[in-house]
Amino acid sequence: MYSLVGAREIMQNLVVLTSAEGATPHTFPELRRAYRALLLATPRRELGEDPSFVGDGDELAELVRGFDLPQRQGDGATPAPAWRLEKAVSGWRHLRQQDEALGTIAATVVGTVFVTGADWAGSMSDHKHIGTVWLMPGRSWHMAEVTEAYVHELTHTLLFLDERRYGHFLPGSANVRVRSAIRQDDREYPGVVHSMLVAAELLDWRVRHHIPDEACRRLHGPTAALRMRAAEAHEQIVAEDRRHNLLTPRMRELVERAGHTLYAPAQA
Structure with missing residues (x-):
């Protein structure tokens, strides 16, 4: 956030x-x-x-x-x-x-x-x-x-x-399950959206504060792996929303902004 x-x-x-x-x-x-x-x-x-x-x-x-x-x-x-x-x-x-x-x-x-x-x-x-x-x-x-x-x-x-x-989620969102960006387990859709946004925040924090992997890998894993898992979760979140209309406009905006965090560094 x-x-x-x-x-x-x-x-x-x-x-x-x-x-x-x-x-x-x-x-x-x-x-x-x-x-x-x-x-x-x-x-x-x-x-x-x-x-x-x-x-x-x-x-x-x-x-x-x-x-x-x-x-x-x-x-x-x-x-x-x-x-x-x-x-x-x-x-x-x-x-x-x-x-x-x-x-x-x-x-x-x-x-x-x-x-x-x-x-x-x-x-x-x-x-x-x-x-x-x-x-x-x-x-x-x-x-x-x-x-x-x-x-x-x-x-x-x-x-x-x-x-x-x-408001962030529309009716039926809790009935959809996708893979979490943090735990890597299948969870209810709203929880996975949260995990992806948390991962995006952690990645931004690491970049801004120049935190090396050896200082932070125990809790959330190495930066490259965390970015990959978060990007995979982001793709699933967007795909399921397009398929089932699960997100409010506000959360759709947050997910889109998180995508810029996840993908832009890799393209630089």
């Missing part, structure tokens, strides 16, 4: 969504307060720059109960080890240092990051819990990979918000 439409349009989405529930916010602090009161799944208690990082206690147990976590051994509310929580915090700070505009957006739309002691690595967000991110850095992850996990989940979050404003 960020590389496709820019920070200004993303913030305009927030203004429109918060205005639909009451008075239009006219300053950035007003916008942040309105967003957190009306749209954030887990409201923040204060207007700090960073999200709440939760790694233990009753709050962690509550987040785990409410989040649709993958069913894997150890996914319960086991307290996060100190090294994992430290990686989550450091990755967030690195994101904000690397890109000031994206960091400001992240600080606005993400209210809670929770980390558990589960025995696997990855990340997750959910449209039912906008602004909450489950982040699970691996012990061997480089800082670039922790940051990519945030870019990944932030892209989902911004898409959830954009969909609230415009």
Whole structure:
């Protein structure tokens, strides 16, 4: 989303969504307060720059109960080890240092990051819990990979918000299955569209920040392979939309813009 439409349009989405529930916010602090009161799944208690990082206690147990976590051994509310929580915090700070505009957006739309002691690595967000991110850095992850996990989940979050404003998918889209750009498994069409847009965002991030494969290949794979998988997913998405009319004009526009990201570098 960020590389496709820019920070200004993303913030305009927030203004429109918060205005639909009451008075239009006219300053950035007003916008942040309105967003957190009306749209954030887990409201923040204060207007700090960073999200709440939760790694233990009753709050962690509550987040785990409410989040649709993958069913894997150890996914319960086991307290996060100190090294994992430290990686989550450091990755967030690195994101904000690397890109000031994206960091400001992240600080606005993400209210809670929770980390558990589960025995696997990855990340997750959910449209039912906008602004909450489950982040699970691996012990061997480089800082670039922790940051990519945030870019990944932030892209989902911004898409959830954009969909609230415009709508993204037409009836019947969930009945179509295509291959994912990230996991490479057969998934419902809307999920694959999200995965392709996430891949396009990650590719743009890597190019802009000159990130080598050795710094980021554990989480999303080498850049060339990620680009190939994303391009294949893009082709399927476009073909199925032409066949069945699955996308709204807004999402069709986003898919088209992502195609420029995926194909233009290879043609240069």
